[in-house]
Structure formats: structure tokens, C-alpha cells
Amino acid sequence: MQSLVKALVSAAIILVVTGIGKRLPSVAGLVTVMPLTGALALIWMYANNRDDAAVLTTFTRGALWGMGPSILFFVAAYLCVSRGLSPATVLIVSFGAWLVGAVVHQLVLR
Secondary structure (H helix, E strand, C coil), X not given: CHHHHXXXXXXXXXXXXXXXXXXXXXXXXXXXXXXXXXXXXHHHHHHHCCCCHHHHHHHHHHHHHHHHHHHHHXXXXXXXXXXXXXXXXXXXXXXXXXXXXXXXXXXXXX
């Protein structure tokens, strides 16, 4: 049941963001990267690990340092879109930039 609630809440957020994006794309971009997703994940992590502060500490440290790869993703996407590249190219380059950042993230946090 808990997994269903998680999936429904996540789907609702995506639907709301895409709805906002039709009228106010910059606001949709802001909502997309706001800590709402992180807050929900923190709630789920807390619910599953109430007695293990180390898990929550590790999660929040990973999320904090995980902002770097996310920034790389959006910088790459912005640069690709501003150059008029195709959506497929934008996603490939952006996810590539994110992947490089994610590998560095994992190497740093070991």
C-alpha cells in the first residue's frame, strides 16, 4: 500500500508540473527542482528507517552532493536547447553530463 501511495503522489507532482509548464514554463522549471521531491524522499526514508539515523545522514549527504550532477544536467540541457539541438540530442547530452557528475559524486562520497 505504501508503494502505491508513493507512486500516486509522485505521479500527481509530475502532472501538476506539466500542467504549470503549459502556461508558465519558468515556474514549472522552478517547481521541478524544488526540494519537494527531496522532502518526499526524506519522509519515505524516515518512515522506513526511523531507528537508523546513519541511513538518513547518508541519504541527506548524498542528496546535498547530488545537486552537482543535477546542475550539470540542466546546464547541458540549457546549452543544447539554446543551440537548437533536437530533443533526443538534448536528453543524451544532458544525461551524459549527469552521468559523469554522478560517477564523480560516487567516487567522492566513498
